Amino acid sequence: MSRIGKKIILLPTNLSTQFDGQTITVNGPKGTLSRTLPEGITLEINNATILVRTSGNTKKANQLHGLSRTLINNMIEGVSNGFSKKLQIQGVGYRSQIDNNNLILSVGYSHVVTIQPPQNIEIKVENNTNITVLGIDKEVVGQVASTIRSIRPPEPYKGKGIRYQGEVVRRKAGKAGKGK
Numbered sequence: 001m002s003r004i005g006k007k008i009i010l011l012p013t014n015l016s017t018q019f020d021g022q023t024i025t026v027n028g029p030k031g032t033l034s035r036t037l038p039e040g041i042t043l044e045i046n047n048a049t050i051l052v053r054t055s056g057n058t059k060k061a062n063q064l065h066g067l068s069r070t071l072i073n074n075m076i077e078g079v080s081n082g083f084s085k086k087l088q089i090q091g092v093g094y095r096s097q098i099d100n101n102n103l104i105l106s107v108g109y110s111h112v113v114t115i116q117p118p119q120n121i122e123i124k125v126e127n128n129t130n131i132t133v134l135g136i137d138k139e140v141v142g143q144v145a146s147t148i149r150s151i152r153p154p155e156p157y158k159g160k161g162i163r164y165q166g167e168v169v170r171r172k173a174g175k176a177g178k179g180k
Helices: 059-080 138-151
Strands: 016-020 023-027 032-036 041-045 049-054 083-090 095-099 102-106 113-115 121-126 130-135 161-164
Touching: 016 041, 023 059, 032 059, 041 059, 049 059, 059 138, 083 138, 095 121, 102 138, 113 138, 121 138, 130 138, 138 161
Parallel strands: none
Antiparallel strands: 016 023, 023 032, 041 049, 083 130, 083 161, 095 102, 102 113, 121 130
């Protein structure tokens, strides 16, 4: 049995959950999320707790036990508090701005790059170099942040590019020039 899967999920008082068949729906102050659980995973919903169980001892159910518990916990965390990822742009002339909810990046290409965020995702820009991706679904927030970063990942020689806040980029030494 999974160590993570055995943990009990505590429900805040301002949330409501519904479980019918294999689909769980969580409603909270920030929005609504639903997910279909894999076969072999069942839930026990009590007053203020959720317990994730496996029905049967199949290998697949045991593998997905901890994952299912973590996904449900992330749903509850997302509709109550939300998730955010912060990115930083480094480089001379590199900047970003918001136009009609679209992110416009000017990061050294001959053209600007426009990113249209998915539904329920909000992008904020501070000081033209700090980007914040906000949303209730952790998976989608991470995917949008990864897409933004992939437009110009940080390069190891000068460190220019888009990086996560706090990300450490290992720097390389450039070519040694001929001594004169």
